[in-house]
Amino acid sequence: MTTHSEANPQKKTEELESVVIRFAGDSGDGMQLTGGQFTNTSAVLGNDISTLPDFPAEIRAPAGSLPGVSAFQLNFSSSEIRTPGDQPDVLIAMNPAALKTNIKDVHHGAIVIINEDAFIPRNLERANYESNPLEDDTLKNYRVYRIPISTLNQNALVDIDISGKAKDRCKNFFALGMMYWMYERPLDVTIEWIKKKFAKNELVVEANIKALKAGFHYAETAEVISTHYKIQPAQLKPGKYRNIMGNEATALGLVTASTLAKTPLVYASYPITPASDILHELSKRKNFGVKTLQCEDEIAAIGAAIGAAFGGSIGLTGTSGPGLALKSEALNLAIIVELPLIVLNIQRGGPSTGLPTKTEQSDLLQAMFGRNGDSPLAILAPCTPGDCFHMALEAVKIAVKYMTPVIFLSDGYLANGSEPWMIPDYQSLDPIEVKHPQLTSEKFLPYLRNESTLARPWAIPGTPGLEHRIGGLEKEDVTGNVSYDPQNHEKMTHLRAAKIQAITQDIPDLEVLGKPEGDVLVVGWGSTYGAIYSAVEKLQKQGASVSSIHLRYLNPFPKNLESILGSFRRVLVPEMNMGQLAMILRAKYLIDCQTLNKVQGQPFKISEITAGIEKLLSSTHEVKNVARSR
Amino acid sequence: MTTHSEANPQKKTEELESVVIRFAGDSGDGMQLTGGQFTNTSAVLGNDISTLPDFPAEIRAPAGSLPGVSAFQLNFSSSEIRTPGDQPDVLIAMNPAALKTNIKDVHHGAIVIINEDAFIPRNLERANYESNPLEDDTLKNYRVYRIPISTLNQNALVDIDISGKAKDRCKNFFALGMMYWMYERPLDVTIEWIKKKFAKNELVVEANIKALKAGFHYAETAEVISTHYKIQPAQLKPGKYRNIMGNEATALGLVTASTLAKTPLVYASYPITPASDILHELSKRKNFGVKTLQCEDEIAAIGAAIGAAFGGSIGLTGTSGPGLALKSEALNLAIIVELPLIVLNIQRGGPSTGLPTKTEQSDLLQAMFGRNGDSPLAILAPCTPGDCFHMALEAVKIAVKYMTPVIFLSDGYLANGSEPWMIPDYQSLDPIEVKHPQLTSEKFLPYLRNESTLARPWAIPGTPGLEHRIGGLEKEDVTGNVSYDPQNHEKMTHLRAAKIQAITQDIPDLEVLGKPEGDVLVVGWGSTYGAIYSAVEKLQKQGASVSSIHLRYLNPFPKNLESILGSFRRVLVPEMNMGQLAMILRAKYLIDCQTLNKVQGQPFKISEITAGIEKLLSSTHEVKNVARSR
Amino acid sequence: MSLEVVKNEKLTRKDFTSDQDVRWCPGCGDYAILATLQNVLPQLGIPREKYAFISGIGCSSRFPYYMETYGFHTIHGRAPAIATGLKAHRPDLSVWVITGDGDALSIGGNHLIHALRRNVDLKIILFNNRIYGLTKGQYSPTSEYGKKTKSTPYGSVDYPLNPTALALAAEATFVARTHDTDIKHMTEVLKAAGEHKGSAFVEIYQNCVIFNDNAFTQVSDKQTRDDLSIKLADGKPLIFGKELNKGIKLNQGSMEVVSFEADSPPDDLMVHHATKDDSVYAHLLARMEEIPGLPVPLGVFRAIQKSTYDEMVQAQVQDAIEKTGPGDMEKLLNSGDTWIVENKA
Amino acid sequence: MSLEVVKNEKLTRKDFTSDQDVRWCPGCGDYAILATLQNVLPQLGIPREKYAFISGIGCSSRFPYYMETYGFHTIHGRAPAIATGLKAHRPDLSVWVITGDGDALSIGGNHLIHALRRNVDLKIILFNNRIYGLTKGQYSPTSEYGKKTKSTPYGSVDYPLNPTALALAAEATFVARTHDTDIKHMTEVLKAAGEHKGSAFVEIYQNCVIFNDNAFTQVSDKQTRDDLSIKLADGKPLIFGKELNKGIKLNQGSMEVVSFEADSPPDDLMVHHATKDDSVYAHLLARMEEIPGLPVPLGVFRAIQKSTYDEMVQAQVQDAIEKTGPGDMEKLLNSGDTWIVENKA
């Protein structure tokens, strides 16, 4: 399968730097799987990649309906890329509904591959098409390939002894095969995967492989698709890579942290989109000593995690926005008893149940302030799928070192998106120190603090002689006894704040992308990283005076944040919310941050950030001019 | 009992402007009741008053112990006052523990009245006194009256046929009688009260009245207390008054709102200190159509309130900090379905269980931001016990007019504190308009908004033809159908924000206390009103360039806030938290507000605010001077 | 404000069908329940506008969107609490709670038992598919011990909850079970629930084709269902089997199956009485599903009469008004010790 | 990490007494429970440092502060959940949950039933005073119908929950009841609970002198208690009365009292067996408190053996390690499709 490009000499090969493909079909059509296979194959081929799955909200809405459309977009490239791409260069639409919901995102001149068989009246009606888009001028601006994928697939599988319905379920592999030919991908990664996945059913293995190959050969042979494209491997940093999704990386980071800390992990959770996959991942890791508890609700889950932490484990809970709201009362208990706790919050569209399958960054203020009383804790936010691994490690490190809850703010886009990830060398990772005090000749004082971290000791049940009581009432400094003393309460309130502030000593300085001073500084956090980086880099190449920083530590902030902010005339904060980080920065540094908000359940496009920066740059010039003319 | 001042001509009368008395004793000693009686009597007498009860955290800690001390402070005056006073002029200490915990607050030269009988070794030990404070120099700076109150009281009741223990329980009335003589108060208000309260037990009525009179006569006759004091009635605004506590006023305001709106009230709550009394109050008002549900928890309570609102009632729930945290997920449901809802949050010391019986203002940020997603709602905060009535009315008005949840932020100090309150003329109160749409020829659209308020229609079950569905998933503009459309989500997010902003049109402009511009502006909110007002007024009299404003509308802010802030060189924000309002003001207006924080579970003293202002004033002068010398 | 039962014969299923597209997976048991309830409601003689459907979160909880009645798709687990508030304010409405095994028994377990013990006049319909459908297939509190799901690749270690036993422990006044493949039975049970005054708890075995297919073959498989399940009929002995030749007997407080010649049952069989005041008998029925060898009971386990929460809440208001007169705002404002400050002038 | 039962005869009550002042109201029943438990723990032969007491919020929940063991005074209603996490991580500890009727049955009802149904090895001690003590006297889910309290001046309209019935519906493996005025009985019951492996649920009738005094005269009044309550003894018939001349019989599934000459009980009396596998018998006992004329049962209703949640969670970890070897971090990091990017140079 490696000499395929020679097979049909009539067809020409073009070289491209990067391509954005979107697979779209019915929920039942296996589009997530197809996209995932293309991703893996491209990754192994050495391209840089970035992906964006787009699930329907329904489990399986009626076949052919608009809400039932499932899509998967990926960007693969011979150079470094950081987003799944603004607009697809290729759309594969398996039915009219998929065409309807996705075509508006596709740029003019792009390729649109259509499963012609699906454009029957019933499906057109389900997709609310009044006339057949293949026959009117809906697609006039695109390079359309109408291919009877269902029929071709059925024909290819005619000899296999499975039902027609089962055969039809292979058509996504037929489509994938076509795309493999178009973009010169080998079939072996997918073939291996099919063999493993359907190991229990030989006929299904055979059918899927056959469909894949048939698609490939059809594209190669038939006169429909005339060009195929080469995308060279990207020059990634040398090392060993794998493709990784954010939730997977998060789980991996946590298991790694537990191993490094030689302290078992207890993950207590209640399923919720888009956090559930972390529970699923961790529940497979029992041989790492990981215990996963599926609790009766979110409050029970954080409760169990706190209980486990009291017992000396790394206590973890994970959820999404509405679940974080429910956990807020118990989170405060962890704050006042000063136990380590990691709370994963995989953000989704809000408020309320909102848009469960869509991404958003709108829980930052909830994470900061969503509790009664003055109740500071640490907040971290990974910025790419792979960074979830690193920040999960950081979360555990900070929690156990400072005896504090840490909120880890990921989001739906990171959770389900993927990228090539350089596998870290486990041996070279720093160990995580966990100390449980033992009886000494001195009286044990549960709230006697470490001078540098202000952390209290983590004495655990079972330790002879260190019996002590903790609880949610205000505690007396040093002894931890219940205290209603006014001065003590003020002191403890300040100590709790100072302890969180002390974490600053462990937070690396921010690196500025670009010049250390200039007209515009773009400040991002979390999953907007890729779009911001790409936009800023592009504008820098055009000579614009713009730099960016990206916050992965949101409470406390890195030490050098203030001075960087002060080195630019204007600050722009793009966020997938109504301006939550901007509000905090404005309050803390009294800087007139400008907001660039997108609240659509969709990640930023590079072009949207670019436009935002350009607008601010031009108004900055005006300001400059006004200033000069005064 | 009105000619008493003539009774013992040996004793002299002095006239005072105001007096601060603190009654302190064991939880079992009835100090709250004693203080309450002194308050009512003084109120009826026409003094201005302000009170501060201080409950122990325990129900009834062991008799004589330090945690068992219960105290009640009141300030009564012939001029207008706004706080219960910084330091007592008189302390009544019924036992050693009461002396120990309270004497540090009393200014030198003040009167200390002591129940000598209680200073026996066992009690001294329980209060951790190493030596008897009556015999060492602990009290050397005070005017001490040692009175064997217990014995005198027992003697006075010798003829009454009740147990010795029951007699001893009357000793607070003996002490009260003494104070009535000292401050020339009539006994009749209390006598009436005793008669009503103990109506079921004649002997107890007799005993208490006798104790009261005996105390009065003892003070009048015995040579111990030589002076008594006159405090003229205050020149309050003409009208009919009653004494009122904050929680009582809140309940009264809600019942009034319901009556004005001709819409029944459903109050669903779960008991929690210091909010429970609102439940107790409202549960007595069934003849006003009020239904009170004591639910299984806070979530059920807000749920029931939302359900009731869906059914067309004024849905209310009430709680304190930890309960608000629990309600946050459901609160978001009310936001997205846009139903009217009033959430009373009577703040207490946090985080977590914290200091349940102490006051604090630390739930402002929770109220603003403690929910997933961008989820704006209205926030109001009463500033005095009596103002709770007015702001409760406002809360209902805004909720039903704008179809939005409103958080009403009171606190422990307002809840239990009291002041004379001019009874409003019910007839002159504005009616509250509630409209439930009926079937018309037009299609009913549950999210079609009123142009000016942006409120959606409140159609209620039972209305033929308006059947419709609402829910927590994002809704389509106008129709309210479930919608995952990106643009629609952004639009709805903006609409929800704009609706809350629209409330501004109904919010009165802030009035500045003092000159409209100057060096320092003090910005307060909630229960700090009295202390700030008094401090500012005092400094103004001394010629300082200081003014103040007080925010009772916290979201949205009054229209003229920004311009007022801009008219002062410096802004000082005193808060009983770590600077929560200050943070919002800084973020919104980019003004370098200075914070003055007290997190001790105790309200501000006037002197603490004065000191804070003076400090800022002097640094402002320095700044001025620096500016000038540049 | 009491429930007006207005005969309104003209209503049909179509009147209860909303304009929203139904979005469950093809083959999901929810469809049959929806259709059945849309058929039952017109039979209850309650005007359409008097119905309110309150649900939590889950596949099942999408139900209200498809009903042309007042509807409220609330948040996970809280529907019983929200419905309690609605019904307390509006005893005139017929309030239905639609919930799933996760919604009702996991996050919402507490609200469920409190609504039931208060005997709030709600019809609580639990779609039990023994799985979390909407979140794509984790085990639920009714999943069998040892269940392998996405979150339990090694099998679950939680013993399941028994929904009817829990409802009975909370003293629900109406407890019943039916399943999504027997439309006739479901119709009867839902109608009885709709006519019951007080908390009616109905467990419906509901098939989730995607994540827990065939969980209820015991009651749905045509070959075996008559031998593995039993239909309860008031006043009738507990008889079952394809040949109606098996019955249930109580022996020292334990139930056992006895076989007999068809048509000549022994007379010491247990006799079904749903109206027994104490809940012990109904509790026996509830435990049957757990005891190997015993058939699964279907039908109304218990239906007794007790004053409802909402009517008592309402009665207290009316009593107070009757006794002390309707609230007088002036008087209330002016209560307590008052005094007058005169105008100085 | 399994529970090491080390005989440590030297421990005494004093070893379990912390240095904190006890702050309940004088006369509160909590004192007797505290003293009893401080006496019982040394008898269980578990080292002191292996005890952990977890409580919620309420007067009763202050309990851990007074115990010289590991203690955690958590938040309202959540103690069973927190204790579940602790025990799942640390099966070696003896974990006790101290809770009140409000804490356990109102806000915490769901966590309670889920801890019980999972059979987490916790000792859950519910101090039932039928009132909210700490918040100063509102009615609770166990308060009698019609109760007048601060929040119900017209009387409550909620029917009470029955704690033991609820525990049994959740299939608790150990269910018992005792009361604060009978130290000896309390000692026996608490000891049995402490020795039970699995969820042990103990309801203690506890007198709140301040807000609900004399709520339990039925079991505490010396004059009448022998006729109004019955002590359960395993293998013994249900006999009670000052003269031991009354017994309980089952008649068609209903319980009734029969009188007889002292010392010659009829032999069709119910015989107490706490170890019956199905919960129907224990359920009968649980319902007795509600049935007029029947005595209140005291003692162990049910005590059966079933694998515990915590040991099964632990076993899955051990199994996985045995089967696949302890986790290899390098391997896990490098799993899936990987590729190598070579250094260009």
Ligand SMILES: Cc1ncc(C[n+]2csc(CCOP(=O)(O)OP(=O)(O)O)c2C)c(N)n1
């Ligand atoms: C507060 C909260 N937690 C978790 C979720 C995620 N969630 C939605 S439905 C569901 C369980 C659904 O199971 P069930 O009630 O049995 O309904 P089904 O889908 O099976 O009908 C969960 C865990 C949520 N929406 N909200």
Ligand SMILES: Cc1ncc(C[n+]2csc(CCOP(=O)(O)OP(=O)(O)O)c2C)c(N)n1
């Ligand atoms: C989240 C929350 N809600 C409410 C409260 C107030 N609260 C404290 S204890 C309690 C009930 C106590 O009753 P119970 O559990 O019976 O304990 P008891 O005091 O009677 O021992 C309540 C409502 C609280 N502390 N936290």
Ligand code: SF4
């Ligand atoms: S996932 Fe299961 S329960 Fe949900 S709609 Fe699909 S089949 Fe029905």
Ligand code: SF4
């Ligand atoms: S209020 Fe009642 S339960 Fe609480 S300590 Fe006092 S007597 Fe005990």
Ligand SMILES: [Mg+2]
């Ligand atoms: Mg389910």
Ligand SMILES: [Mg+2]
């Ligand atoms: Mg209680």
